[in-house]
Amino acid sequence: MTRKIPQQSFGSLRVHPPPCLTGQRIGVMGGSFNPPHAGHRIAAEAAMKRLGLDQLWWLITPGNPLKSRDGLSAVNGRMDLVRQFAVGPKMKVTGFERELGTNYTAATLAFLKHRHPGVRFVWIMGADNLASFDRWQHWRSIADIMPIAVVDRPGWRLRGLSSPAALALSRWRLPESEARSLVDKKPPAWTLLTIRLSDLSSTALRNAATPAAAVTS
Ligand SMILES: Nc1ncnc2c1ncn2[C@@H]1O[C@H](COP(=O)(O)OP(=O)(O)OP(=O)(O)O)[C@@H](O)[C@H]1O
Numbered sequence: 345m346t347r348k349i350p351q352q353s354f355g356s357l358r359v360h361p362p363p364c365l366t367g368q369r370i371g372v373m374g375g376s377f378n379p380p381h382a383g384h385r386i387a388a389e390a391a392m393k394r395l396g397l398d399q400l401w402w403l404i405t406p407g408n409p410l411k412s413r414d415g416l417s418a419v420n421g422r423m424d425l426v427r428q429f430a431v432g433p434k435m436k437v438t439g440f441e442r443e444l445g446t447n448y449t450a451a452t453l454a455f456l457k458h459r460h461p462g463v464r465f466v467w468i469m470g471a472d473n474l475a476s477f478d479r480w481q482h483w484r485s486i487a488d489i490m491p492i493a494v495v496d497r498p499g500w501r502l503r504g505l506s507s508p509a510a511l512a513l514s515r516w517r518l519p520e521s522e523a524r525s526l527v528d529k530k531p532p533a534w535t536l537l538t539i540r541l542s543d544l545s546s547t548a549l550r551n552a553a554t555p556a557a558a559v560t561s
């Protein structure tokens with residue numbers, strides 16, 4: 345079921361994901377992080393613990409393909425802000441999609457598996473993204489490339505679990521009690537992690553930082 349994904353940049357020496365070792369368990373949490381907030385850190389820490397990860401990469405996107413880029417600050421600036429939340433030696437902040445020349449997750453994950461075939465990667469996203477996953481480019485291929493951990497988010501659990509993608513992938517859903525074995529599963533494989541809920545969002549933070557007069561004028 346894997347769709348064809350462009351591989352022209354796969355050998356590029358200009359693309360530098362964080363260093364990693366064969367056999368390591370690495371979570372990749374892609375995001376706009378415009379700006380990052382404590383909800384992201386709660387999700388990252390919970391995923392690291394529950395999935396038994398050796399590393400967790402905060403992957404700063406050049407721009408979510410489904411979101412407007414209006415008001416999106418540069419990758420470097422967002423990386424600097426994310427470093428304040430990505431605490432501890434196991435968390436890495438990277439913007440390698442920019443060098444790869446893509447903002448499509450299917451291409452990014454195919455690149456990672458090609459570059460590091462012996463690393464056990466897992467894609468991490470919030471339940472809001474599960475709800476819209478069927479609109480992502482090559483979403484079925486993404487599920488074929490690596491396991492997926494979905495982290496709970498207020499108001500999104502049921503919408504995520506009843507979404508077209510969740511229903512299509514339902515037979516490959518792992519009970520949450522088996523989350524630690526997720527990275528060892530042959531994809532498709534996914535689970536939903538119940539985590540400490542945070543209703544923080546970047547949209548709310550951006551709105552709070554923008555005076556009403558500036559929005560309406
Ligand atoms: N409060 C939260 N709880 C759980 N997961 C979250 C939370 N906020 C964001 N995420 C997840 O973290 C990843 C990065 O999120 P993102 O940078 O888009 O933040 P956001 O708050 O959703 O932004 P925006 O409001 O601009 O859409 C996404 O997979 C998203 O689902």
Ligand SMILES: O=C(O)c1ccc[n+]([C@@H]2O[C@H](COP(=O)([O-])O)[C@@H](O)[C@H]2O)c1
Pocket residue numbers: 373374375376377403405407408409410411447448449450469473479480481
């Ligand atoms: O590949 C896609 O079509 C696609 C569509 C929507 C979102 N994504 C990715 O999902 C990640 C989370 O995005 P966001 O904006 O919710 O933080 C980020 O890495 C995006 O590039 C990817």
